[in-house]
Amino acid sequence: MIDSILDYLVSHTWVGEVFLIVLGTAVAHLLARIAFNRLERRFEVTHNLYDDALLGAARRPLSYAIWVLGVAWAADVAGGTAEAEIYTYVDEVREVAVIWLLVWFAVRFIRFLEEHLSDASYRAVPVDETTALAVGKLLRVAVIITGVLMVLQGLGFSVSGVLAFGGIGGIAIGFAARDLLANFFGALMIFLDRPFSVGDWVRSPDRDIEGTVEEIGWRLTRIRTFDQRPLYVPNSVFTSLAVENPSRMRNRRIYETIGIRYADVAVLKQVVADVEDMLKSHPDIDLNRTLMVNFVEFGPSSLDFFVYTFTKTTVWAEFHAIKQDVLFRISDIVERHGAQIAFPTQTLYVEPTEE
Helix, strand or coil, X not given: CHHHHHHHHHHCHHHHHHHHHHHXXXXXXXXXXXXXHHHHHHHHXXXXXXXXXXXXXXXXXXXXXXXHXXXXXXXXXXXXXXXXXXXHHHHHHHHHHHHHHHHHHHHHHHHHHHHHCCCCCCCCCCCCXXXXXXXXHHHHHHHHHXXXXXXXXXXXXXHHHHHHHHHXXXXXXXXXXXXXXXXXXXXHHHHHHCCCCCCCEEEECCCCEEEXXXXXXXXXXXXXXXXXXXXXEEHHHHHCCCCECHHHCCCEEEEEEEEECHXXXXXXXXXXXXXXXXXHHCCCEXXXXXXXXXXXXXXXXXXXXXXXXXXXXXXXXXXXHHHHHHHHHHHHHHHHCCCCECCCCCCCCCCCCCC
């Protein structure tokens, strides 16, 4: 009886080895979690972009990698005494799993950098959000394609054959998906020329497009209109479309024509001079830009002078508040001189008739 038990234990020592390997894997996973928690508390003090990116990207892939390697090791031990065909695929499965875990880590690392390079809390000079998105997308695509080719090579496929097939297939796909390629290259031109960025207010005089840019994708650009509707514009449209970017204005212009009555011609010169002095002393008017106040026309029912100046702010709401203040001050100046703002009138002259 004892001899049979000993023979059984000797012939099944792999069970104990597998148990110890799985137990060791669980312990290693626990130690890795503790280590990551301690590193996270330490990195919170430094608040370094690359430290945080490395920690955030590696946590989950490394946890899975510990289990993948541990289970694969246990499968190797179990497969050494078993004759099941499934154990012959352990090496290939492990290789593919490791490659995809590395790809997953790289994609997470790139995504973290993409999301935080434009964050002022991480960098004194934040990277433009549109540039970060473009570079991040290109790097992720490159990493994923490289991972796919490595997996195919690991599974025994000829990478050169795959690339040759892809070249031939790419020609066929190019003819079938011209619009898709046009949108892709349109997005590439946006990223290179940078006529607008995420967050910019844009509008087109050619089409009914106006709003804030929310996302620049490889196929579509999403614009949020001022009534909060999402507008999806194919990127190929921007290659032949004129686009204004008011967000990059240096100033906003006040250009108004104001008329006073012909009866007030005697005070017109002084009104024009006082309006110009008011603008020159106004704290929100940019004196480095053109500033003109001139009498320009004998109108049909008014003496017209125009105001041409620029505000320091480009913010839409602030601009209108400043413009309102300027117009009220002009009204006060006209009233102070005993004049009045003219409104359209007509004088009917009736020639007397002889009786």
